[in-house]
Amino acid sequence: MRQEVTRAHKGWALDTVTIHNEVLKQVKEEITAAPPEGVYIYGLYLDGAGWDRRNNKLTESTAKILFTALPVVHIFAINTTGPRDPKLYVCPIYKKPRRTDLTYITAIYLRTTVSPDHWILRGVALLCDIK
Template structure:
């Protein structure tokens, strides 16, 4: 508040904001209205600008990008659900009988120039606890000092539950951050030659942020 002498008195909120900025932390008053993140303020702010830019590009013509940055959504679950809703509506299938099929490609974002006819290509995911062998197309053990390798572009499409492949698949949880728990997004079925229990015990997961 301003005093008659023209001086400014620091409130508790102002002091907390100042301390957070000085310590490169996202102020608590901001995190209450933002998406989950474990990044420092500088990285968080850069990430926020990238999210805004992504949405501006998308909304300029309201057409699906060739490859979607899944982590750029405030609520990525809604986008994945929309993929199922679109396919269910098109084929007049019940939504509760739908599931997502996850096919990991051998390509990066720059290799795509148009979106798929159905579903979506997504990028920006990282694997923790293992890595993806692009040539073999399966999960394998992580390399030393390679904690969160980047995943190739993933093709996501909706299919009926009874057509979902169940053999040699690891039900890999997807989280927004390394905090896991409350940041759970979805479960992607990834191909593996190992017993899926190996990856479960290793705590393997996909992350949208690292």
């Protein structure tokens, strides 16, 4: 995706293009068209945390609820050389609940009001399959 975006925008260098994401408030059924740039992904489940749809941020998980469905995520590329916001939690995505390097896919950035270290200690991750 980085290469495609770099080719589409004249003057962008591949070294300065980074992948970024935004969690939307919509669910899959509310999306009617493709994004102008990037991709929409859905079907991810939060393990170890909950999701506040109103404020688009991580929250503590609700009692007796193991997994929380995440709304649609828009993944896109931006041209920047600046550092990432240190208040974002770098959340790993795994294929299965068994978290190994063989099931690791990538990481996305989720908004939070508490320190990202809080979620690291809780072991928060996104899963593609919860079975």
